[in-house]
Amino acid sequence: MPKYSLPSAPLLLLVTDRTRYGDRSLEDVFIPALAGGVNMIELREPDMTARDLLGEAERLRHLALGGVPLVIYDRVDVAVASLADSVHVNSESLPVPAAKQAGRGILVGKTVGSVAEAVAAEQAGADFVVVEPVFFSRYALGREPLGPTLVRRIKSKVHLPLLAGGGITAGNAHQVIAAGADGVSVVSEIVGSDDPRAAARYLATAMRQAWQTRPLLRESLV
Template sequence: MSKQLHLISDGNFSNHHLQIIKRIYKSIDYLHIREKNKTAKDMLEIIRALKNIGFPLAKIIVNDRIDIAVMKQCAGVQLAYHSPPVSLVKGNFPGLKVGKSVHSLREAEQAQQEGADYLLYGHVYSSMSKPNQHPRGLVELQEITSTLSVPVYAIGGMTPERTKEVIAAGSAGIAVMSGIWQADDPIQMAKAYHHVLNTWEGG
């Protein structure tokens, strides 16, 4: 069974990002719109622009903004520690896929109990986006994936080679930000991740 690639926007969404997505969207399973400094109007414009290049709304996950995800009929929302509870979102919008970002086994267990459809766990390796935070490593990732039944996606410092390690540790796939946006060749890098995720044959 192939594993999933979640691409997360880097907070500076522009036409440059749009042009990259246009060339790689068949390689990614979901695009997370994570634009903390954008207004609701900006977010709606991003989704409109994505739709105009043929990117399916069924592959868009909006960070934190449940209202926008519902209005634009996107796939779902990604919640953080400051977001509304998973159970409240699922109870009011059962059609939304609801993910939760977690950083420990305890947080992961709580999110699953509240009804999260999947979890993003990290950061697993040293990450360019969080240079001052100690990576959490593979041991706890494996503990979480072996304890929980919901899919867990590893995030933080992902490379195609490390992707093999996190899948071996039970991850259902990976989430990537700088690994694609800051790559010398984002299109080739997206294809490299996609290849590893779709040719995995480990135990």
Template sequence: MKLIAVTNDRMSIDELIQTLLAIEPYIDAVILREKSKTDTEILKLIQKLKEVNFNVKKMIVHGKPTIANTEQIDKVQLPGGLPLPDLMRQYPALLFGKSVHSLEEAIVAEADGAESVLYGHLFKTNSKPGLQPRGTDDLRRIVSSLTIPVYAIGGIRPSHIERLREVGIAGVAIMSTIFESEHPKNIAKEYYDAIHT
């Protein structure tokens, strides 16, 4: 099972770099989900990460295939709504993960050529206030219906890992718990330890 960090778009570039360097040993990948930053700022972030030897293979660009292509990053995570088949034709060298919120969306994403899907939100989370969590029943159906890797996101705690492992997911994506912590390295290690015990 893999551990993917998802940035929360609340840090400066320098703060984010320091946090990512601290958690890098414990994560398999990071989705750079910095929606409020300009393309120029995201490029600067990626270039600075490369300068400090953050592993490029662990980087996933959120929603911006042009930037991934320019910076020779292999993977893009697409939010719902972006036309996957068109983007695959335009950027044949890239792998695309797709964020989904239902079994139907997951089936379409796989048929369209997604390399993986990210499903959520599973449990109550501060980043989705007032929205009902989806739980694990649909997640279980998605895992059994698809042949591509299925990742889960949303309110996942280290204590959930064993239960989620039984569902058969490829990994978990964590945002708030890591990036809103005063000790992100310790939190990332807690997830790492839960996954690897």
């Protein structure tokens, strides 16, 4: 068995955004969210220094004990230093092969916005892809939503676990799961909720229900 692996699908990846915590701590948000069904967590705070990111990563690592993978956005150095399970790179990050080499065996995920980018990511050795923004998102202002149809097209061309992100809610998660996504990447739906546990539970339930409607896709690579 590989040292690093993803949980069984459907995947519910919760991404940090400390600007949305209000008077709550990171633990106030993530402990109940994990109890509600989150099975992956990602540290994405692009304005933090490497030192501060490492501190946040160590806090998340403590919360993620018990098999919940910790993903670090963009920063391979922080991922390695914090003993994270994965790094999530974008078009401006290290290329996938370089990230894999520098990451010392950790999983490398890649943000993609087209079939061509997804195919290239797979050929480069990515372990999973994140398609975003699928729907309108405050984190992707000025970018047109890609839509569930692109999720379906990408899933038909690559043989990697695929997460859909950007504007995902409990009300639309079934669309991306039905289109072939192995899970979702979310921020606002859970982090912005007054009840992160309930928000996570609603999302997890919506995905599980949608999963049962796509028997031909149920045998995931995840």
